Amino acid sequence: MAAAPDPQAELIEFIASFQHDPLGFVLAAFEWGSGELAKFDGPDEWQRGILTELGEKLSAGEISAMEAVQIAVASGHGIGKSALVAWLILWAVSTFEDTKGVVTANTENQLKTKTWAELAKWYRLCITRDWFVFTxxxxxxxxxxxxxTWRIDMIPWSERNTEAFAGLHNKGKRILLVFxxxxxxxxxxxEVSEGALTDEGTEIVWCCFGNPTKNTGRFRECFGKFRHRWSTRQIDSRTVAMTNKAQLAKWVADYGEDSDFVRVRVRGVFPSASSNQLIGSDAIEVAQKRSYKIELFERAPDILGVDVARQGDDSSVIARRKGKIAFPLRQMRIPDTMRVASQVAIAGDACDMGACFVDATGGYGVGVxxxxxxxxxxxxxxYFSGKAIxxxxxxxxxxxxxxxxxWIESGGQLPDDVELAEELAAITYTFQGDKFRxxxxxxxxxxxxxxPDKADALALTFAFPVASRKRVLPGVSDGGRRRVLDYDPMASI
Structure with missing residues (x-):
């Protein structure tokens, strides 16, 4: 007589079939169209896209040959990212034995009241809930x-206590990391979390979600200099079925389509400038794409700015600017002031230097x-703390x-330098009484x-006005004398 079917064994086998099919798991693990989900037939289109992409990447090769799957999603408000986080957690632990993971967020309150609260809801609705304890x-x-060994932990981040992130290892199994x-x-x-990526032969999934509120930091860099490492998506809230379209339309009408408010909260696009950002990232990007012929500024003075290293991790940097052109910067890790001075002298001799401004703040540059x-x-x-003109x-x-x-806004050309761009984008200001600070x-x-050594060196080229060169126009007289005209390097071209 055949043994009676074991429902639990059948469920285990069924769920295991979704090891590399997160979308299939989400569709199978919840009773879509009934009960609390009566009005829903499954994930939204953007959620399906990410779940599908993750499955395809996990299925691309053997675990031993697999690299970490890294997905970053920048979005507007109300698109259902917390639900997607919950599904990813439940899929990860349900379909792979001894999965380990960490979930964190920008604040402990966000983590407890939004991220973890959403997981509680979907855990309660999941067909594998009896396999796990939720606390x-x-x-x-x-x-x-x-x-x-088979768990996902909710851990508020702390720069003073990074052990939980540094110790996320699970060789030969699966790791899930969610920001x-x-x-x-x-x-x-x-940076500490990247240590988990060193486990060989391990399925590693790192997913990061958020509103693109800042133009600096590692989340922004997922879409910038590290984009070759990440699969990225930017989700406009207006394209998502569940969002409040009327409210979104009001925001657009009130603030404008291209305002930073709408870029961040609706379009899922990083701001052109933070609320008190001095130089917008868009302006920096445009300046780095400009390309002038130096002949246009042949009468402009060559100005050097020298930022001198203050401590071991800092660099001394020489910046050269001529009219609207800022040239590639010279960065040095040289502790000897004489050698730094020699490099400055060489740089000055290589051009027709009109001025050389050296940072003397704190006495660091006095030797140079x-x-x-x-x-x-x-x-x-x-002196950076000195009195402004x-x-x-x-x-x-x-x-x-x-x-x-x-100068940047008026047409200045910046060198194609990722570090310089990042430093300039990080500069913010406030008001001290009626003064810009x-x-x-x-x-x-x-x-x-x-x-920000590179940015400081370039800023130093604007320390004081530098007399522009004079030019004599042949054949033009002024009372028996040739007319001498000033060259204005800031004039539009």
Missing amino acids: ATALFSCDVEHEK DEASSIPDLIW IDALRGMGRDPVEV DPRYFNKRSEMYFELAK LCDKDDIKAAIGRS
Whole structure:
């Protein structure tokens, strides 16, 4: 007599068939069209697209040869990303024994009240709910022998406690890492989390979701310099079935299609400028694509700006600007001030230098200044905290950067330099009374993980006005003298 079918064994076999089919799992694991899901027939189109892409990537080869699958989604509001996160978690633990994972978000409140609360809902509706225990901080196997090795943990990030992210290893099994509202998760957490990607022969899925609120940081870089590592999508809330179209239309009418408010909250596009960003990323990108012939500025003075390293991780940088052209920067990790001064002297001799501005803040550049003077050069020492020429600015540093911003907007050409672009995009400002004040250098370093040495060097070329060269127009007289005209390097072309 044949043995009676074992429903649990059949369910296990059925669910296991979706190991590399997240969309199939989501469609099978919930009772779409009935009960709480009576009005829904399955995931939205954009959710299906991501689930399908993930399945295709996981199916592309053997686990031993597989690279991590990294997916980043920037979106407007209300598109159902928390639901997708919940489905990914339940698929990951249900279809692969001893899966381990970590879920984090920009704040503990977001993690508890949004991300984890949504998981609680879908866990309750899932046909595999009896296999797992759901708590306020974890989802883990009911099998006591696997509760430590088969689990997803909800962990608020902390820059002072990164062990949970650094220790996410699960060799030969599956790892799931989810960042919700990823724009505001510090770069340090991203960097530490990358340690999980070193496990060989392991299925690794790293998914990051969020509104694109910042133009700096690792989430932005998923769509920029690291885009070759990530599968990226930007979802406009208006294309998603479940969103409140009337509210979205009001936002567009009130703020405008191209406003940063609509870009971030509706279109899923990174802002052209943060609310207090000095130089918009769009303006930087355009400036890096400009290409002038140097002959157009042959009468403009060559100006050098020199930012001197303050500590071991910083670099000394030489910037050269001529009219509307900023040339590729010279970056040096040289602790010897004499050697730095020699490089500055060489750079000055290679062009027809009209001025050389050296950062003397904190005394770091004084040795370079003295050495240059000993070589017969005439550098100008600049103190970032010094008094601005224009009373609208809080200090010299603020004034220099605002002059740099105006130069970019008026047609300045920047070198194609990823680090420079990132540093410039990180510059923000506020008001000190009635004066413009730039954010502190330490704030920029905290945001991008390094000192903005390249941006500072370029800003130094705007420290003080530099007398433009004179030109004589042949055959034009003025009272028996040739007329001498000033060249304006800022004039439009």
